[in-house]
Amino acid sequence: MNGMNPPHSDDPAVALALGELVPDDLDVADLPTELLDALAANRIELANTELPAPPPDLVRRWDAALAELPPLVPTRRLAPVHRLVDRRSTRWAGGLVVAAAAAAAVVLAVPDTTAAPVPATPPPAGQLAPAAPLALTSKDLPMGGQDYGPLGDPVRRAGCLAHVGAPGATVLGARQVNWAGRPGVLLVLPTGEPGRLRALVVSPDCGPGRGEVLADIPVGR
Amino acid sequence: MTRSDAELLRAHLAGESAAFTVLANRYYPRLWSTAVHHLSNREDAADAVQDTLMRAHQAAASCESGDSIWPWLRQILRNICLDRHRRDRARPAEAVPGEVLEQIPAPRNPIADHEERMDVFAALEQLPSEQSRVIFLVEIAGYPVHEAAELLGVAVGTVKSRGWRGRKRMAELYRGEPPTLASATEER
Numbered sequence: 001m002n003g004m005n006p007p008h009s010d011d012p013a014v015a016l017a018l019g020e021l022v023p024d025d026l027d028v029a030d031l032p033t034e035l036l037d038a039l040a041a042n043r044i045e046l047a048n049t050e051l052p053a054p055p056p057d058l059v060r061r062w063d064a065a066l067a068e069l070p071p072l073v074p075t076r077r078l079a080p081v082h083r084l085v086d087r088r089s090t091r092w093a094g095g096l097v098v099a100a101a102a103a104a105a106v107v108l109a110v111p112d113t114t115a116a117p118v119p120a121t122p123p124p125a126g127q128l129a130p131a132a133p134l135a136l137t138s139k140d141l142p143m144g145g146q147d148y149g150p151l152g153d154p155v156r157r158a159g160c161l162a163h164v165g166a167p168g169a170t171v172l173g174a175r176q177v178n179w180a181g182r183p184g185v186l187l188v189l190p191t192g193e194p195g196r197l198r199a200l201v202v203s204p205d206c207g208p209g210r211g212e213v214l215a216d217i218p219v220g221r
Numbered sequence: 222m223t224r225s226d227a228e229l230l231r232a233h234l235a236g237e238s239a240a241f242t243v244l245a246n247r248y249y250p251r252l253w254s255t256a257v258h259h260l261s262n263r264e265d266a267a268d269a270v271q272d273t274l275m276r277a278h279q280a281a282a283s284c285e286s287g288d289s290i291w292p293w294l295r296q297i298l299r300n301i302c303l304d305r306h307r308r309d310r311a312r313p314a315e316a317v318p319g320e321v322l323e324q325i326p327a328p329r330n331p332i333a334d335h336e337e338r339m340d341v342f343a344a345l346e347q348l349p350s351e352q353s354r355v356i357f358l359v360e361i362a363g364y365p366v367h368e369a370a371e372l373l374g375v376a377v378g379t380v381k382s383r384g385w386r387g388r389k390r391m392a393e394l395y396r397g398e399p400p401t402l403a404s405a406t407e408e409r
Contacts, residue, residue: 020366021359021384038392045341046360054253058267059246065271066245069278071238155272155301158279168279208275 016040068209069159070167149176150204151185159208161187164200164216177201179214191218226290233281241278248294255295255362258354259302259372269305273298295362302372344391352387355380360388 014028017040053059151157151174161169166189173188179201189198201215224232226247232240252273256266276297277284284293345353358369359380370380 019360019388021355021381021388023382023385024378026385035389035392039388042341042344042388042391043360046345046356049341049361051250051254051361053250054270058253058270059249061267062245062249062271062274063242066242066274066278069275071236072234072278072281153304155276159275162279208271 013040017043019043065208069162070165072168146174147176148174149185151187151202151206156207160202160206160211163206163209163211164202164213166198166200172197182214184214226288230281230284230290233278241281244290245274245277248291251291251362252294252298254357255298256302258357258362259298260305265305269298269301272301276301292363295364299364299368299372306372306374341391344394347394348387348390352383352390355384356387356391359384 014036017036018028148157151160157171158168161167161171169187169189171187172190175186177184177186179186183204184201185204185206187200187202189200191198197218199215199217200213203212203214205211224243226244229240229244233244249270252270253266256269256273257263260266260269273294277290277294280297284290345356348356354373355369358364358372359366364372366380366384367377370377373380375383
């Protein structure tokens with residue numbers, strides 16, 4: 001630092017010493033050169049400092065959480081699905097759902113949150129529902145609706161989707177439901193095939209490394 | 222050979238299962254120390270880091286950082302911490318200030334090789350926590366002043382004045398000077 005002239009904020013050495021943490025009304029010319037030198041040295045050390053490792057129990061916990069997530073599906077394979085969703089997103093609530101419903105050969109009875117439970121016994125997790133009356137309308141499928149309930153946190157939702165085998169899936173709609181007398185969250189997912197959707201009902205505690213699939217039903221042709 | 226952040230990120234996006242964990246491990250110390258300075262207790266900070274890792278894992282395709290993914294991770298962590306602050310405002314606070322101080326990264330077993338590090342952390346540890354948090358967030362984590370102000374819930378001017386008092390105090394400690402009345406009590 002040049003001690004011959006008063007410090008000036010346009011001087012690069014002064015700017016380095018001060019950084020951003022300077023009150024707007026500070027008069028740089030009043031600062032002694034020794035202080036500016038110490039500030040510069042301090043600032044460089046702070047920027048280059050090596051931070052200590054976190055506690056080992058936390059490292060183990062974070063590693064375990066990451067290990068539980070499945071690898072990403074390479075982007076190229078997902079692209080057609082995303083394009084389909086993007087292209088049709090503005091008209092999801094209409095034609096596609098109706099077409100899917102019309103072509104559906106399986107039952108999806110999605111109870112309202114206020115309604116009594118519909119099936120006496122839930123379908124086995126991960127399996128198709130047995131044949132029964134079709135009760136699928138655009139009102140039942142929450143296309144574009146975002147009532148995630150306990151899965152409102154995107155991080156928790158992503159962890160839930162990964163846990164139930166749908167990592168990184170785009171959720172087209174969500175709604176809180178009762179499924180066979182049990183509370184759950186209905187998530188409507190694309191399959192990548194036109195006119196075909198996936199209705200997934202997960203337990204309300206679903207999240208990273210936990211939760212249960214109450215129903216997993218393909219909808220559409 | 223050590224792979225760069227960008228190479229590991231590309232491998233992760235291509236489906237290589239361990240690539241993201243290797244990449245994330247590089248940033249554990251920085252994420253942890255930064256989260257501790259954001260939040261009020263150990264468990265919240267640990268959760269915030271875990272949430273950041275999971276969100277980054279899922280959203281890796283959105284990373285546009287160059288040589289280092291830190292600016293991207295830092296923004297994810299910031300958003301998560303702000304969400305937590307908003308949620309906490311709706312609940313009774315459970316702050317544990319003592320834990321915050323414990324987690325400020327001061328070396329517990331300093332050795333000769335780490336003398337410089339000990340000095341800078343020792344100086345940082347001498348400051349009031351409101352000053353050390355500002356200095357950590359801006360000078361070490363690299364947040365712009367306005368983002369640090371948002372994270373701490375104070376005005377930009379307050380961040381600047383706290384940071385300035387802290388930095389002046391650190392410089393004095395470095396030079397072996399006793400604390401001045403102004404640096405200990407001055408409040409904007």
